[in-house]
Amino acid sequence: MLRAILITLAVLAFPAGASAAPFGELPFQSAGGAAACLRPTGAPGEVVRWVRGGVQTMTARADGLHPTGGVPLGTSTRCPDVTGHPNGAAVLAAAVTGGIRVALREPGAGSWSPPVTLKGQEYSSVADVAISPRGDVVLAWTETGEAIEARTTVRVARRPAGGTFGAPETLIRPAEETLEAEVQVGISAAGEAIVAQGRPAGQFERVSVRVGAANAPLGPEQRLVSRRVGSGPSLAVAPDGRALIGVGGPMDAPVLYERPPGGSFGPAVKVDLRSDFDAPVVALRADGAAVVVSGQGESAIEAVTRAAPGPFGTRVEVAPALPVHRRADFGVLYGVVGTNPPPESFPDVGVTFTADGRALVLRATEERGLSVATFPVATGAPSEHSLVGGTLRAPYGLSPLTLPDGRLAVAWTDDRGLHDSTRRRDGRLHLAVEGVPGPVEAAAPKVTVGTPKVRALRPAQSLKLPVRCSAACDVRVAVPGYPSPTDVTGSLARAGTMELVIRPASDGLAPARGRLRLVLRSSAPNARTVQRQTVSLALRRLPPPRVPRLLGVRARRVGDDIVVRWRTDGPVLDAYFLVYATKGRARGEGVVAIGTPKRLAGRAFTVRLRDARAARYVWVSLAPLSSGMKGRSVRLKVPLT
Numbered sequence: 001m002l003r004a005i006l007i008t009l010a011v012l013a014f015p016a017g018a019s020a021a022p023f024g025e026l027p028f029q030s031a032g033g034a035a036a037c038l039r040p041t042g043a044p045g046e047v048v049r050w051v052r053g054g055v056q057t058m059t060a061r062a063d064g065l066h067p068t069g070g071v072p073l074g075t076s077t078r079c080p081d082v083t084g085h086p087n088g089a090a091v092l093a094a095a096v097t098g099g100i101r102v103a104l105r106e107p108g109a110g111s112w113s114p115p116v117t118l119k120g121q122e123y124s125s126v127a128d129v130a131i132s133p134r135g136d137v138v139l140a141w142t143e144t145g146e147a148i149e150a151r152t153t154v155r156v157a158r159r160p161a162g163g164t165f166g167a168p169e170t171l172i173r174p175a176e177e178t179l180e181a182e183v184q185v186g187i188s189a190a191g192e193a194i195v196a197q198g199r200p201a202g203q204f205e206r207v208s209v210r211v212g213a214a215n216a217p218l219g220p221e222q223r224l225v226s227r228r229v230g231s232g233p234s235l236a237v238a239p240d241g242r243a244l245i246g247v248g249g250p251m252d253a254p255v256l257y258e259r260p261p262g263g264s265f266g267p268a269v270k271v272d273l274r275s276d277f278d279a280p281v282v283a284l285r286a287d288g289a290a291v292v293v294s295g296q297g298e299s300a301i302e303a304v305t306r307a308a309p310g311p312f313g314t315r316v317e318v319a320p321a322l323p324v325h326r327r328a329d330f331g332v333l334y335g336v337v338g339t340n341p342p343p344e345s346f347p348d349v350g351v352t353f354t355a356d357g358r359a360l361v362l363r364a365t366e367e368r369g370l371s372v373a374t375f376p377v378a379t380g381a382p383s384e385h386s387l388v389g390g391t392l393r394a395p396y397g398l399s400p401l402t403l404p405d406g407r408l409a410v411a412w413t414d415d416r417g418l419h420d421s422t423r424r425r426d427g428r429l430h431l432a433v434e435g436v437p438g439p440v441e442a443a444a445p446k447v448t449v450g451t452p453k454v455r456a457l458r459p460a461q462s463l464k465l466p467v468r469c470s471a472a473c474d475v476r477v478a479v480p481g482y483p484s485p486t487d488v489t490g491s492l493a494r495a496g497t498m499e500l501v502i503r504p505a506s507d508g509l510a511p512a513r514g515r516l517r518l519v520l521r522s523s524a525p526n527a528r529t530v531q532r533q534t535v536s537l538a539l540r541r542l543p544p545p546r547v548p549r550l551l552g553v554r555a556r557r558v559g560d561d562i563v564v565r566w567r568t569d570g571p572v573l574d575a576y577f578l579v580y581a582t583k584g585r586a587r588g589e590g591v592v593a594i595g596t597p598k599r600l601a602g603r604a605f606t607v608r609l610r611d612a613r614a615a616r617y618v619w620v621s622l623a624p625l626s627s628g629m630k631g632r633s634v635r636l637k638v639p640l641t
Helices: none
Strands: 023-025 046-051 054-061 064-072 081-084 090-096 099-105 116-119 123-131 137-144 152-159 169-172 182-187 193-201 204-212 222-228 234-237 243-249 252-259 281-284 290-294 301-306 316-319 350-353 358-364 370-376 384-388 396-402 408-415 427-434 447-449 463-469 473-478 488-492 496-502 516-523 531-537 550-558 561-568 575-582 591-595 604-609 617-624 632-637
Touching: 023 384, 046 064, 046 396, 054 090, 064 427, 081 123, 090 123, 090 137, 099 123, 099 137, 137 182, 137 193, 152 193, 169 193, 182 234, 193 234, 193 243, 204 243, 222 243, 222 252, 234 281, 243 281, 243 290, 252 290, 281 350, 290 350, 301 358, 301 370, 316 358, 316 370, 350 396, 358 396, 358 408, 370 408, 370 427, 384 427, 447 516, 447 531, 463 473, 463 516, 473 496, 488 496, 550 617, 550 632, 561 617, 575 604, 591 604
Parallel strands: 123 182
Antiparallel strands: 023 427, 046 054, 054 064, 081 090, 090 099, 099 116, 123 137, 137 152, 152 169, 182 193, 193 204, 204 222, 234 243, 243 252, 281 290, 290 301, 301 316, 350 358, 358 370, 370 384, 396 408, 408 427, 447 463, 463 496, 473 488, 473 516, 516 531, 550 561, 561 604, 575 591, 575 617, 617 632
16 A cells, blocks of 8 residues: 655755755665664654664764664564654554554653553554654554454554553454455644544445544544555545545545544545556645655656645656566565564655655655655646666665755665575665765676576476676576566675575476576666676476375364374475364364474474364365475364363
8 A cells, every 4th residue: 555654854954945956875884684664753864774672763964874772672573663753752663472562752852762562462563653743642553363364453542642552442343354454544733533444345445534532532433435445545634633535546546535624524536646556645734735646666656736725736747657677477476484574565655745845755666776756846846856776676665854954865775685585684774865966886897697506496496596796796687577576686795606596486497498598687786777688597397396195194282272293204395384273174264273384304293273272173284386286185173172
């Protein structure tokens, strides 16, 4: 879902109406490991980023990003959320096992409060959080109690300025749904909370909103619309309580719902924007000026604006469409495993206001770097547009900032290890400042590809490709037909050789006939000038291994848990086990617990399914990783005692 970055930027150093200069990037900084979950706090130049056990706070200055401290939050299962204001008021919220950890910073304070835990289910996730300049907080989160059925509960907790969190209110109770609810929250300067939500309703998504005055429960649900499923709503709230909700999707034209201060949301208002996969992003200023943005990725970004409450103008293009290197079949399966650091979604388009009357729009692209555009809100005139950052490592954590000296800036990260099967971390921290000249790029190194040591591959076997650079380099390897997120990236800080691990799709890398062709792009570190070469490899395709039979499957209850044991008549290769407990006899009927063995070596296996008291059956499945293999499954009825 597209989301606005609703950060109030401090007054800029140049006068209103001044012409904008392009953004120039400072030399990047090595993160010394993972660089993930970068977020702006709202204070001048301040960001936080994930570190093991919590977040690190950093301040951006004219010479780069500087660490200033940290907040302990525990092991996050998702990227922590943070939002705040220039006066220092801020809130941090992170999903941990069994609930949500929250830390607060009061207006004018220099430190964060000790974190508190709001109890939730084992699988909890922060949906959204907002804070007023005086310190009122509204926090929404989802809870998923059963692993596969995805039964979702939505809860909202509120905290008055200077007080403590009250008991959470339940907005959506568990239901037989396969999609999670999308929730956005906002809060006025007086502590009035607004909660917009989109929830599945058959083949449609029902969008509704609730409003609650300070120190009062949320009011009744106001239904806005039922739309064909696309994405949840986008919400912006002004200090006086005025609010805008954007709704859209791939089959529906974008519409807005507006609430005047103290009133109710009115009927749908059409705006001059094209349909897009996600809802339009909305941003709302204190005087009622607003910007609505649509588009994502390499497509053109368009906007409609208004300078005061009232109708919006005609759409303008604020960032042009960018050429893509290739169009791929997105049927290739791809996933991120692990929570250290937490998995990070590709950034949405973000829009915010600058204090000199412009809007700032940030767009991440997979293969073109970071797109930065500014344009005057009052006139909707053509924008100033810059592309910054290298093109071989995708930008994440887009963070608009005003530096302590008043200049406009943007921070972001890239981390080649996020999607690397070796899990090696090589994160970078980036900062681009308006009016700063761009960097002088180093000469592109000479890049050569060696012969893989193993060239006979099973369908599920990865290819280990040696790549040598004559100097420091960034390298990106693509398999034709695979989507961009499955590209493999690598970097060297000096001349040398690295090994890139290329994972196959379900039908394997080695062709049945002919040679495997790879597209390799390379550059100096973080350079925008890229050289391209095609690599042709002679590989031999091996048959898939035999899938062993499951033997001696047995299960017994231990308190509320079920312990499952079994053997196989051969080694497990290019396959994985999935063990789950169900209420019903049919596969997947009422799943209450799920697990996998900790290791696949040997021929004897054990899994403990926790909190499985309601289960009556256990399934043990051996699923192959390639399409040429057939899996095996065993169902077992579990005794009641």
